[in-house]
Amino acid sequence: MEGQIMTKLKFKVNALRTLPSPYKAENKDAESLETIHYLLVNMKDLPEKIPLDVNPRVPKMGTNVAKRLLNAVVEPETDFYINNRGIVISAKSLVFNSSNSEVTIDIGNQDDDDENDDRYNYGILDGGHTYTAIMEKRDEIPEDIVKYVRVEVITNVVNITRLSDARNTSVQVSDIALFNLEDSFDDIRDAIKNEPYADKIAYKDNERKQINISELLRLMYAFDIVKYPDDNAAPIQSYSGKAQVFKRYKDAFDTAFYKSLTKQLPLLVDLYDLIERELYLKYNDYKKKSGVATPRFGNVKGVENIEKGTKTNFLNSETSYSISSGYIYPIFGAFRSLLKFDENSGEVSWLFNPLEMWDEVGTTIAQNTFESSNNPQLAGKDKQLWLSNYRIVETQSLRNLLNKN
Template sequence: MKDTFRISSLRTVKSPSDPSVTTYFAWVNMRNLPDDMPTKVNPREVNMRTTTAKKLLDAVSNADPYFDIHNRGMVLLANGVKFESSNSTLEIDFDDEEDRYGVLDGGHTYEAIKQRRKDIPEDMDKFVRLEILVGNDLDVAALSDARNTSVQVSDIALFNLEDRFEFIKKAIKDQPYGNEVAYKDNEDKRIPIADILRLMYAFNIDNFPDDNTVPISSYSGKASVFKDFKNELAAHHLITDENKPDPKNIYLKLTPWIPTFVKLYETIEVELPDKYREYKDGKAKLGAVRGIEHKQGQTEYTQTGKEYNISSGFIMPIYGAFRALLKNTSDGKLDWYFDPIEVWNSIGTALVQNTFDTDTNPNSAGKSKTLWQANYRIVENEKNRRRIEQLEQMQF
């Protein structure tokens, strides 16, 4: 879709770090702002009942003319922008990909303007600033995480104050990264708790029991992951006397396996280059792939040495496929059909091949339901093959 509207001022800036990215800063009279811009790309739900939202509503309709100075405005992702200087109109092309283009940040501001601009005094013009980013290779997930942090971080910090992460803290306290997880705002530690939650979310077999639904949000954003964790605690609440969740809570059941999740993720991250070489018969350079940098470094959790920096958009659809190996046991816990590391050793090359044959754009790969489903089926087929082999051995 495209929106065309009159603007009051426009500035255009090429990114010095990536000249293919252009940012347009436009100041728009609130009365001229379109009311149909897509908002699906924004991971934060709009809730106009909060105190902050009510202040925004008042800021739109009150007699203070300096909204564009006091408010940080809205951030949009667009496929293209055209400006017609003869009549000061701006055309924004959002294409048809609502999960890629639209209002990335400032959803509450946008909703407040739509609800209250009719109440702006007739003799007053009020403006909102739009920051519109255009670029073929923009990483939507990374931008979303960077631009939508304030509410999420505060919510996570609040959960920490209420000891809602206590069962996770206890589970990883003896791990080498146990004291490196940040549960508070601005805590000087290497690993955000959101990263741990993402690893667990990808193995939530209550929500994602097969290949019909896939945990793409473990790659695409923190908001959905934290919301799921929060909702699970609400559904299977804390047992106050023991300060731990109800045993039916999927995250409680996943917690003992956090070290395994970490080991699996980092094993894939470290060994993916070797699997890629096997898949390409050593004839292609992984560092030439977008989203992969040939640079010595260390993994996030265990600080293990690695040869490449690899976008999680390639790793997560492989990592998440191994939930096919997880099962519920008769005593209400979780266990593995087979050791996921051992299975990775057997079929890792096939998973890497399927991933890079499907897409070499990390953002597209990370959000590709088709890729997640196909990788899951590869692991599931290996699981079924091994189970049949076990049964045959029992018969003899």
């Protein structure tokens, strides 16, 4: 159907090479590991309308760089596939049919209403300008010339944000930085003006400051109870999808809910810092209750015991452990069950103080998290873990309400 966003991409390739994960031999769940496929593709065989939502940048074809790309597609030289970095696609899977040299690439459910947010996990995450230039100009390639482009397909990407940040390194003003020029972060500046990290937030590209503004947006997204009001869905993208987090803020920052939620940023930061600082204590507590005499938190995958000590991400609190955010976010996001929004007043409020609730449920929620997953990148995207942690906090709050009465 015309205009439909494809979920399966089928096209011919001139060559294909596959690079499996080097950790495959030592991992029992080898099928979940990333695999890289290198393709050489005739420009005219590339499918149309490959989604670009996962890409943090929207192609702007009026720049000098973009114009050079457009010219490079149609010029008679055949070295485009050597000179250009190519296109990077994140996908669920890739199947190669050797009989007809055709690949089938699964990029998930690209529907706007897909609760798994495949639109922000699968598609073109780098090379959007290259792809757009090819789509716009390939019909003008001389008939006697075949031009190729390199396509790299990575399947089973666990942390799409890290990969996207690493690949999108060209110097260009980001959408977040442009948004900042419109003073659209003023509410955030005002909310944190008295906090010790107020001067450590980078609102512009290449600012040498400790915390990027996107980190604060992620905290708010994890407590977006308008978009995620209950335990039917989870704000997993606060961990893994910076592009969607920013898009949500851009669309909703001027609503009553987000204006009120923004005022809670100091408390959200305090909560994240508290979890980061005390998670090892809760882990040790649950292990000892399970009969482990000497818990070894530093041996957990994704946790590093730093003898000289280190600092927490936001408040620079002293800690001995560097903990992957893949463990912290499913715990942090569980406390959104305590947040309520009154549409009449336009204000959010708390059933109970989340910092105090952490003391009550920390051990249980740590046990649930570390017994559910020993891989932080998988934990951060585990919907069932997010939801079960949410229910732990929700259940305790209901107990507290009953005791009040």
